[in-house]
Every structure is written in structure tokens, then in C-alpha cells.
Amino acid sequence: MALCDRLEEQVREGERLSAELMASLVHVLTETDPNGGGAAAPVNAPTSVPPQQIHMNAPQTPAIKKSARAAFKPNPGTSRTPDRAPSVDTKFKEAVLVATIVNTFLQAGGEPIGNFRLQKAVYFARRRMGEHVGEMAYLKKAAGPYNPSMKYSGGIAIAKQKNWVREARGRFGFGHVPGTDVGDAGEWIDTYGYDKPARWVAEHFRYKKNEEWETLATIDYAVEHLQTLSIEPDAAQILQYIASDPEWCPKIEKLRLTEMSVATAMLEVQALFSPEGRDDSV
Numbered sequence: 001m002a003l004c005d006r007l008e009e010q011v012r013e014g015e016r017l018s019a020e021l022m023a024s025l026v027h028v029l030t031e032t033d034p035n036g037g038g039a040a041a042p043v044n045a046p047t048s049v050p051p052q053q054i055h056m057n058a059p060q061t062p063a064i065k066k067s068a069r070a071a072f073k074p075n076p077g078t079s080r081t082p083d084r085a086p087s088v089d090t091k092f093k094e095a096v097l098v099a100t101i102v103n104t105f106l107q108a109g110g111e112p113i114g115n116f117r118l119q120k121a122v123y124f125a126r127r128r129m130g131e132h133v134g135e136m137a138y139l140k141k142a143a144g145p146y147n148p149s150m151k152y153s154g155g156i157a158i159a160k161q162k163n164w165v166r167e168a169r170g171r172f173g174f175g176h177v178p179g180t181d182v183g184d185a186g187e188w189i190d191t192y193g194y195d196k197p198a199r200w201v202a203e204h205f206r207y208k209k210n211e212e213w214e215t216l217a218t219i220d221y222a223v224e225h226l227q228t229l230s231i232e233p234d235a236a237q238i239l240q241y242i243a244s245d246p247e248w249c250p251k252i253e254k255l256r257l258t259e260m261s262v263a264t265a266m267l268e269v270q271a272l273f274s275p276e277g278r279d280d281s282v
Contacts, residue, residue, distance in 0.1 A: 002240075002244050087126075087129065087130075087131050087135065088122075088126050088129075088131065088136075088155075089135075091149075091153070091154045091155060091158055092158065093155075093192060094122070094150065094154050094155030094158070095154070095155040095156075095158035095159040095162065095164065096155075096159075096185055096188045096189060096192055096194060097122055097125060097126075097155060097192075097194045097197075097198070098118065098122060098150075098155040098156055098159045098164075098165060098176075099159045099164035099165055099178070099182055099185045099189070100185075100189050100194040100195055100198040101113070101118065101121045101122060101125065101198045101201065101202075102118065102159075102164075102165045102176045102177065102178055103178045103182060103198075104195070104198040104199055104201075104202050105117075105121070105202055105206065106177050106178060108202045108203075108206055109202075109206055111170040111171060111172060111175065112167070112168050112169075112170040112174065112175025112176055112177045113175050113176050114172075114173065114174065114175040114176070115151065115156075115175075115176075116143060116210060116213075117175075117210070117213065118156065118175075118176055119145075119146055119147060119150065119151075120145075120205075120213045120214070120217050121198075121201050121202075121205070122147075122150065122155065123136070123138060123145055123147075123217055124201045124204075124205060124216075124217070124272075125194070125197040125198060125200070125201050126197075127220065127272075127273045128197045128200055128201065128272070128273060129197050130275070132224055133145075133220075133221055133224035133225055133228075134224075134228055137149055137150075137154075138221065140221070140245055140247050140248055141247055142247055142248075142250070143214060144217075144218075144221075144247075144248075145217050145218070145221045156176075159179075159185075160179070162179075162181060162184065162185070163179035163180055163181035163182075164178070164179050164181060164182045164184065164185045165177065165178060165179050165182070166178075166179040166180075204272070211254075211255055214251070214255060215255050215257070215261075215265050216265055216268060216269055216272075218242065218248070218251060218255070219238060219262060219265040219266055219269055220269040220272075220273060222238050222241050222242060223238065223266060223269065225241075226238075226241060234263075235259040235260070235262040235263040235266060236259055238262050238266065239252065239257060239258075239259060239262055242257065
């Protein structure tokens, strides 16, 4: 039965990935965004900048500093910040959320946010806003949950194409920092209310290690998926779920997962993402 479940899950994920790739192709060829631009173009090569230009306490280039400030400045008469941000149901909205998170993390820590953390930060923000795994294109990849389309045709690619974000080298390697046109995203950030969940992610996860990010995202994904199968899992079932998947099985050793650590992570994700655990004032 475990083998059947695993094969059925692989078929479903293959179908979902095929649909996502087709949607990405259609997007690249035809889709336009609400701001009047075209589809995502190939991104430029990473730009290396001196660490002092990206550290929060060091001078920034005037264009980036001005744009970063403008992106979070309310637009009187046009902005609205709902009590709960709308779902991220288009690639354009995903790009706005990406720009918001990149800007927020640079302001909070002064360093670029790498692809691993950016992927997880978007996941955490969307879960915080009440979205479920089935509504997102995240897959069970080795370091996942991971959304491949975000990098190549979705939010990250579009945000780079619009120069809302760009790659730069920091003290810990390459990552993402606000682009010179990030101010152009300000109205959309206000409209969708993404500054609030972005700040929440920065406040709750910035000081956690990458292993903690991956553990929480993995356990949350597993719980969510099993619940769609009408299973309210315990820690032992979560471990079995991870162990039965070829992509995720190495996580048990890599993240040192035990029934006790999984149970602890389950309590934490419940506090972070369940309706009962969410505090909309944060």
C-alpha cells in the first residue's frame, strides 16, 4: 500500500509539474501584467557589489535607497491594506510578493537573501496568509518544498525582468537585493497588502538556521498533504511519509528527524500557520 501511495503521488506530481510547465510557456508567450509590461524576459547575469553597498548600516547607491523607501510608502487614495492579504493566484502577484520579501529582508538584516531562503520565505508568507499546499506549485524536491517555475518564469523571473530585484554578492555569497526600479512595485505592494506577511516572515525566521527553515517547511507540507487525504497525522506517520519518498528520504538523516523533533515541529507549524495560531495584528 505504501508503494501504491508513493506511485500515485508521483503520478499526481508529474501531472501537476506538466501543467505548471505548460502554464509557464503560455505565460512567456502571451501573458501581460497589470502594469502594462510584457512577459518575463531572460534575466541578466548576477551583479557583484561590494558588501558595504548592501549592508543596512552602510551607504547604498542613491537609486536603490530611494526606490526601497518608495516601495513601502503608502499611495494616498489608491492603496488599501486588507486585514488579510489576498491569495497569490497569479505570477504577477508572486513577483510583487518576491519584491516585498527581498526588500524587507535587506532592511532587516542588510544582506541579500539567497534562492533557498527566498523560496521558503514566499512559501511561509503564503501559508501565513491562509493558502494551502494544494493552492501552490511547490514540489517535493530534495531541499524543498521547492517551486521551480518561480525561478524561471514566475515571481523571481518577473521581478528580475522588471528590475524590482537583482542578484548581488554579499558576505555569504550571491542573493537577491532590491533593484533600482523597486519603487515601481510600491503601489502593488500596498494594493495586495504584502508588506505585513513579509515583515512577519522576517521577524519569525530571520534568525533561524537553514535547517530549521527546511524542517518547518517539510513538516508543514507533509501535514498539509496528508490532511488532504483525510488523515490527521501524528509524528510517526509524518516520518513514514518522508521516508517513503525517494526525494525526501535523505531528509531524515540530513535534518536529524526523530519522532520527538517532528512532534515539536508540528506544534510550531500549527502555531505559525493554523487559523487558531495566526495573530492578524502581527
